[in-house]
Amino acid sequence: MNWNERGTADSEQLSQDNSARTMKKLNPSYYETTRAAQVALHCMNYQHASLFCHFSYETVKSSSLEDVMRIHTAKILFSHTETRMAPQVNCTYDDTAKANTTDDEHAFYERMRKQEKLVDGKYIPDGHGNIPAEMKPFWLLGQIASSYVMWQESSESTLYNMQQEDAPLILLLFPKQRTEDDFLDFEYVVLLHDIVSQEITQWSMHIRWNPTHGVKVLNYAQDHRDIPFPGTATATMSPASLS
């Protein structure tokens, strides 16, 4: 979407080497601001979030794109070139925001490593929004990874998820755990909701995680398989006991 259609100032013309550009003043309630902030948030979550702590922000208060985060500065540059690039985000990170959640994460990690059988989960959350307690870490893991996909897939004309939250809309989870060296690998199928088009798109992701190095999305692709998700679906996870 071209900002000009909104009757605001000329949109920025960015070259790939990010030469000088003019900053625009935007009404914080306009959705370009929240779109941009959303992208920054996804970046934040992917790079810095841990399983049990990830970021959200309160109402965008400032009026320029330069200062969309409350405690961070994110410069968001949407590429206008032909080949679509992920918006570049520089997240300056304030260490004091990192919560001390490593104990929980390590416990979960050790528990998963001890699994003899592969974990196979479905419908997290289920049709009624329920997430059983033992499945919550998988959900959080998927949210963080989805942040990456949303960041990669964002452009000015999409708005993955919505203004003040950072999580993907739905996680249809098939975590298949493999232990590679000191990592856990998962394959997820995730549903993402784009507010602008209202479309729900399905993505498969190969995720790697350990508590020290955090989450990495090794690869992802849009997934066109017909995976049924009726409202009556309930969350399942096997092997049944994850303790």
Place this chain on the structure above:
Amino acid sequence: MKGLLAFAVIIAAVHCQKLFLGNQVLRIKVDDDEHLNILKSLENQQHLELDFWVPPSKTGLSVDVRVPPASLQVIKHSLEANNMQYSVMIEDVQAILDEEQEQMKENRRLERSAKSFNLGAYHTLDTIYNWMDTLKAQYPNLVSKIQIGWTYEHREMYVLKFSTGGLNRPAIWIDSGIHAREWVSTATAIWTANKIATLYGNDASLTTLLNRMDIFLLITANPDGYVFTHTSNRMWRKTRSRNSASSCIGVDPNRNWDAGFAGPGASTNPCSDSYHGPYAHSEVEVKNIVDFVKSHGNIKSFISIHSYSQLLLYPYGYKCTNTKDYKELDSIGKSAASALQSLYGTKYQVGSICAAIYQASGGSIDWTYDNGIKYSFAFELRDTGRYGFLLPANQIIPTAEETWLGLKSIMEYVYDHPY
């Protein structure tokens, strides 16, 4: 009469017998003293076992008498022989008693199910429709159910009417569930219906409002889609109508209204979740509401409930210019959002559709506004994306409670500002 029947029922129930099989109740005209004397003498004949519900007292007053089957022929011959006019008021007393028993059982069942209906859970369409009947039965002097038409798949579309009388009073319209996957909007509407019914007579402001205005509440504006989210695809949004030139099903019912129809923000692709449809009001579900609103002609406020995003919106969506009532609508919206936030701290943003989300043509509240319903608003309920459409059921009641404060704020303003 009713008291006597009830008494009879109790007796029958206690004895567990069908005491009144074949009994008839006759109404006998008393034209003169001779008739009166005949009836009085019949009264004294114990072996006839006549049971006078209205005993013989004076001429001019009819007499009602229950006659056991053994005495029927005798009595009727007597009356006919003496030129006494009578009519059979009740052909079979036991049949009436049986029917009453059934009704009482049914009412008790409805009462039980009304008390046991879980407002904090998501329900199927059938359950919701049954519950509407129980609400109606619980509050017969306030709540009625109107069918405004059929869906594409031939399901009834029901609107609950909250009214204390009058003829075509100025009214407030609330609808929810036009997008099938937005389950919390439907659940909130159910809670709200129950709230309105219980508050009447107990809450000064709502009672005052209902003494002068009606409230219409369409709990599921897209029943076909709602059923489909339960049976097949939890993420379904549109109607379930067949498209002529495509294998893809359904039209976005909130792009199908005649307000900037087929303009920006709606798709021409039948496979899209924001497909506007072949023409405005092509969707029968939308047409039903349009027809109702037009024929009612006295709706003063139209409020559509959606999820998710935590927004309180007013027109326009189809164009990015403000309405002439922008300042007033914005002020109402901000007060409502503030009232909503006061309960649990849930923050809503207030603005026109175009400014707060995106330009979107063919929306319901744009049509209602352009057709004279000034106070047209849309809510986007919890949350802001953590769960999105899959809002956990334990958030239904808190969402409904806070939304009620916002709705009440708007309704009170509408009441105070007739036009």
